[in-house]
Amino acid sequence: MTEANFVLAAEPRKEEGRRNSRRLRRAGRIPAVVYGDGKPAESISLDVFAAYKFLGNEQVYSNVVTLDLGVRKESVLIRDLQMHPYKDEILHVDFMRVHQGELVTLNVPVHLLNEQNAVGVKMGGGLLHRALTEVEIQAPVGKLPEAIEVDVRELQVGESIHLSNLKVPANVVLVALKHGDDKEVVSIHAPHGAASEEEGAAAE
Template identity: 45%
Template sequence: MKFEVTATARKTQGTGASRRLRRAGRVPAIVYGGNEPPITIELDHNTVFHQLKHEAFHASILTLEVDGSKEQVLLRDVQMHPWKPLVLHLDFQRVDPNAKIHMKVPLHFVGADVAPGVKLAGGNITHVMNEAEVLCLPKDLPEFIEVDLSGLQAGHSLHLSEIKLPAGVEFVELRHGNDAAVASCVVPRGAAEEAAEGTQA
């Protein structure tokens, strides 16, 4: 999914200026990184609020247009109001197409309903992680990573090393020697006892 973010350069700085922007339905933001100096910008609140609801918006290369000039960026930070549906501030980082980036990518789990641990042993799948940090070139960044649970046995876990990744993408944790568990199949005590009784019968 391609996302375009339209913004204008911000001419005023400071807390008071940011408050006035928000009252006018605008969101203050900053763009940094690359060989260019940081610039402060403003965006339409309602537009960006709805874009933030898309999972892929948080893990995609975005096209940011500022006063007619376009560049590729990543969304690096979102500040929300503690209880109101209000975006307070956004941070964008410029993307160098030739430099690898670290990015948290959502995990999409499939095949849980046919996993032997669920189907045969009455187990429950527990998601230990819902996102994982990857390292790749911007062009290879996936919107999400599919995790196949169809072979998961009761009492077992699925680890990062067992997940098939798109070409050019690697897990940061594995680079550091940590083959973390992503999901596990736990059999409730009652179900385990019933299964044992069935075996004895």
């Protein structure tokens, strides 16, 4: 968990609709909206260069962001980025207002530790397979982990790690487990040649 303060400047906007959104983008700004916390939704805009730099940081997606609107500030989480169908272009950003201690649900990345030193890879020649690159969690604002770390050093060929095997911080819940879905996170498979040989031997 980080104590960093993530601040993004924004400006209120009154004009809405596709035509005005296109006009904003031509002027170097990205249309966005802030909603939630029992308040009316508010249309805002972001400077395109500042937004791309800010949103390129993985940490901002699992931390509370402060939107600086000049005369006031809003504490928010980034909920959605609408991307252009085939260009690397952000068309719209959704922010959700939050307050300290509020229980929120979001996706955080899975970071694998000791990938190259995993026993099944280094000693067994196995192939590491990532089944999940992110997991959905539920946690209070202020207690959100930036990522879930998974140490694969002791993982052998043919073994796997599931959600139920993960160590998560206190107050953090893995949403899939709440619904009885113990997803595989990572595993080590035998090399294709070795697998074929084993199958052949079993057939004999």
